Amino acid sequence: MxxxxxxxxxxxxxxxxxxRLVAILAAPTGDLMLAEDALSDALExxxxxxxxxxxxxxxxxxxxTVARNRQRDVWRSAAHRTARPLSEVVVEAARTTSPLDAVDPDAIGERRLELLFVCAHPAIDAASRTPLMLQAVLGLDxxxxxxxxxxxxxxxxxxxxRAxxxxxxxxxxxxxxxxxxRSERLPGVLEAVYGCYAVTLTGGPDEAPRRSPDSLAGEAHYLATTLATLLPDEPEALGLAALIALSLARAPGRGTDYVPxxxxxxxDWDADLIAEGEAYLRRASAADRLGRFQLEAAIQAVHxxxxxxxxxxxRALRTLYSALVTLAPTLGAQVALAAAVGRLDGPDAGLAALPDGVDDFQPAWAARAHLLAEAxxxxxxxxxxxxxxxxxxxxAARGYLADRAAGLRAR
Structure with missing residues (x-):
């Protein structure tokens, strides 16, 4: 080979x-850095x-196996430094090890979710929770x-x-x-799973096609549907599963040119993923608790x-985006609402609705450019x-936008 x-x-x-591997390796001691270092050594x-x-x-x-051997080497070193018997160090490190650890990791589907809930612990700074989950659970650098x-x-x-x-x-x-x-930590876990999907929307030359199970988007889809299965009475868990399935249904393949x-x-959209997303959304809407992910899923369903x-x-998009801005006034939601206003009430109205303070927010500039061209x-x-x-x-998006600029200058 x-x-x-x-x-x-x-x-x-x-x-x-x-x-899964990081979760298994870190479970005995809670030492995420050692678990990641050991797994990195195993990959090398x-x-x-x-x-x-x-x-x-x-x-x-x-x-x-190789990563665990690396961990044991570190534990032996710790025993040497502290003059404690190796058996003491190893027993203490392994005291929370589950018998399931000896099973093929592919059979331990919930370990990643355990680690997600660990990283959402209130003792961890809120600003670090989602980034920590993206790295420790999903492997983003x-x-x-x-x-x-x-x-x-x-x-x-x-x-x-620090986290x-x-x-x-x-x-x-x-x-x-x-x-x-679990209910207290669930919003942070859902945010991290959505973050895993959201980072794939920027794409890149080495990014796997988003519909591929091996891609980050595929991983986010798996985690979202697993959460929805484990928490069938949580409307936001169902809403997130719906949102990712419906968004993923429109994802392009590798090497595809950017198409608005x-x-x-x-x-070209995936009918099975659309049906899956709509089913999750129907289940979520049966509850009496409306949340951000349900609204975003409903927006995707309209598309x-x-x-x-x-x-x-x-008109339905404008109604949904207005509700989303009220519930979760993110820059993305405000820009999307302005775009919908522009389509219904004219580009000048859309430009007036764009939020301020968007110097480096790419979607705002793309929306502004489109509305200015329409005007x-x-x-x-x-x-x-x-x-x-x-x-x-x-x-691909960069090339499309540059071409639009060149086309306008050639008018």
Missing amino acids: SVPEARAAAERAARASYG RALRSWPERGVPANPEGWLL AARIARAYGVGKEAMAKRLV KRRIAGTRIPFTVPGREA LAEQDPA CDRRRTGITDT GRFTEAAAAFDRAATLALDP
């Missing part, structure tokens, strides 16, 4: 099982070993998380280290909390309904398209 093939096999194993050894010996029949089990949050890589890395030390120092248990505590939503052919009717109900203000629109292109992370 060649080195590239071995690397691809290791990357597939890491994508599929990163969160896989790249050296697998090209010569071939990929093992159970790649995840191989990685788990600090640079990508920092980019999604609009902060520096070093600042985000320090924030993550991991907090978990280890306070010995937060690696268990799913009771019903009351209004220009997409609904025949997806164009596959059936051939039209987009813009016939082509010079300003071209400049806004340039700004939107500069801020775009997806190469």
